[in-house]
Amino acid sequence: MAVFNNFTKICWKNFQSDQLNKQLFYVVRSLHKSAASEALGISATEEETMPNRMIKPEEVSEKTQIKTLNDMPGPNTLSNLIEFFWKDGFGRIHEIQMEHRKKYGKIFKSRFGPQLVVSVADRDMVAQVLRAEGVAPQRANMDSWKEYRDMRGRATGLISAEGEDWLKMRSVLRQLIMRPRDVAVFSDDVNGVVDDLIQRVYSLRTQQPDRATVLNVNDLFFKYAMEGVAAILYECRLGCLENNIPQKTQDYIAALNLMFSSFKMTMYAGAIPKWLRPIIPKPWEEFCLSWDGLFKFSIVHVNKRLSEIKAQLERGEEVKGGLLTHMLITREMSVEEIYANVTEMLLAGVDTTSFTLSWACYLLARHPHVQHQIHKEIKKTLEPGAVATAEDVSNLPLIRGLVKETLRLFPVLPGNGRITQDDLVVGGYFIPKGTQLALCHYSTSLEEENFLEPLDFQPDRWIRKDTTDRVDNFGSIPFGYGIRSCIGRRIAELEMHLALIRLIQKFHICLSPLTADIKAKTHGLLCPGAPIHLQFIDREVDALSSP
Numbered sequence: 001m002a003v004f005n006n007f008t009k010i011c012w013k014n015f016q017s018d019q020l021n022k023q024l025f026y027v028v029r030s031l032h033k034s035a036a037s038e039a040l041g042i043s044a045t046e047e048e049t050m051p052n053r054m055i056k057p058e059e060v061s062e063k064t065q066i067k068t069l070n071d072m073p074g075p076n077t078l079s080n081l082i083e084f085f086w087k088d089g090f091g092r093i094h095e096i097q098m099e100h101r102k103k104y105g106k107i108f109k110s111r112f113g114p115q116l117v118v119s120v121a122d123r124d125m126v127a128q129v130l131r132a133e134g135v136a137p138q139r140a141n142m143d144s145w146k147e148y149r150d151m152r153g154r155a156t157g158l159i160s161a162e163g164e165d166w167l168k169m170r171s172v173l174r175q176l177i178m179r180p181r182d183v184a185v186f187s188d189d190v191n192g193v194v195d196d197l198i199q200r201v202y203s204l205r206t207q208q209p210d211r212a213t214v215l216n217v218n219d220l221f222f223k224y225a226m227e228g229v230a231a232i233l234y235e236c237r238l239g240c241l242e243n244n245i246p247q248k249t250q251d252y253i254a255a256l257n258l259m260f261s262s263f264k265m266t267m268y269a270g271a272i273p274k275w276l277r278p279i280i281p282k283p284w285e286e287f288c289l290s291w292d293g294l295f296k297f298s299i300v301h302v303n304k305r306l307s308e309i310k311a312q313l314e315r316g317e318e319v320k321g322g323l324l325t326h327m328l329i330t331r332e333m334s335v336e337e338i339y340a341n342v343t344e345m346l347l348a349g350v351d352t353t354s355f356t357l358s359w360a361c362y363l364l365a366r367h368p369h370v371q372h373q374i375h376k377e378i379k380k381t382l383e384p385g386a387v388a389t390a391e392d393v394s395n396l397p398l399i400r401g402l403v404k405e406t407l408r409l410f411p412v413l414p415g416n417g418r419i420t421q422d423d424l425v426v427g428g429y430f431i432p433k434g435t436q437l438a439l440c441h442y443s444t445s446l447e448e449e450n451f452l453e454p455l456d457f458q459p460d461r462w463i464r465k466d467t468t469d470r471v472d473n474f475g476s477i478p479f480g481y482g483i484r485s486c487i488g489r490r491i492a493e494l495e496m497h498l499a500l501i502r503l504i505q506k507f508h509i510c511l512s513p514l515t516a517d518i519k520a521k522t523h524g525l526l527c528p529g530a531p532i533h534l535q536f537i538d539r540e541v542d543a544l545s546s547p
């Protein structure tokens, strides 16, 4: 199990001490800029050269024509209702984004009943909005999440918290998992899960007549991602990749599936007014049921580790451990906050990673020449049969390019939200404080002006030719940007890089005749619209049999 160097020996007194970290509200403001650069993996110099400083309304001269929201184009409520409820727009949010961008331009408004959303579908405007964020940006209205937590007496985690609560937790977690070198300590844990993934591929292949096909690879990657992220968050293995999955894990998977399969329900759970719940009870009931299942699972695992630590300390033993141990011992967050954070991180970390892995393998299968290039790079860099670690990934730019390019073509979060905390002028429009913004990442990722031949799969477009070369950043920011960006980015990347390296080392990944052209659909996240079936053919065997 990975060990954090600075807390290998901790006394019981320290363990019982109260929250240490109450002054971070101020500190984080100064960390804000570097956190933003860090999240994008860019240097300070690059960040400074990025375009578009935020313009405040008072800075705009009287001569400048500032338009109001009334002047902004966009579909009306009726056409939105038809699009979403009649034509199942919830499954095509990414396509609607592109259509609206074409029809209404780079910034447009949509009305959903009383709610107004301003969509920003331009790289520079997205940069402008995100670079001007304050210390605690707000992503979206999380009232339904908060209501559930209040009802059950639970805390909020990073996704659902706002303001000072969020800032305090973010500051704690940021120091533990935001930098690549922080998560490098998890290499061995993740590699243990990759071993099981490979064994599972062997086992699944034998169940098919061609002895090569794995049906619905997303099911496999879902289990891999869950096992991987839980190994880091709970410091234990769940057995997701075993033939017989333990009952508790199965229950958790069911709760997670309920959360996503009832995505529309959960949208409605937030949208349906409380007074309508007695008449339409199902969305809210399912919403609560899935959260109950998710929390229950986390509480069991956190409590198990807590008891182990207590027992070790009472026996006077040294306590060693990873992320959870650190959180439980330092108590920078309360135990309730720890429950909430591991629950929300697991929720955020499974489908995102598994869809990206499924798309990456699908794209590799469709582009054998790219797969060949990446395999060549791996062979050149690693000894035959070597197991790659986090350190090796820095010498494998094409593997990093593969993940970036996959997320450009299929950003799991095709759009992201912000509620403006100041009055802004964006694209010539005055946008009052408190407006809901939708940042259209899917559309900017596929814009010709941001990426040449945008529909082509070219992992090498992400390789810098020299130190002065800069690959565009804000056109594709699949993990978000800035202080509220994805906290699990480095964990996700580690899991994806190590799995993909090993899969490419071991197998030729090929399309199965059962797989047609797979289109994306939106189901909360951007996911494959149909199951992806792939063949995993041994490279060694293949090499022996080839002339």
Ligand code: HEM
Binding pocket: 139, 158, 159, 170, 229, 344, 345, 346, 348, 349, 350, 352, 353, 356, 407, 412, 413, 416, 417, 478, 479, 480, 481, 483, 484, 485, 486, 487, 488, 489, 491, 492
């Ligand atoms: C391919 C994998 C992933 C992608 C593409 C992804 C993407 C994102 C995006 C776009 C956001 C919103 C950022 C913003 O609003 O600016 C986000 C937030 C978040 N992600 Fe991820 N994510 C991934 C994996 C993970 C993993 C593995 C974890 C946990 C281990 C995780 C935990 C979170 C959390 C807790 C937040 C909320 C952060 C906050 O509000 O402070 N994500 N993610």
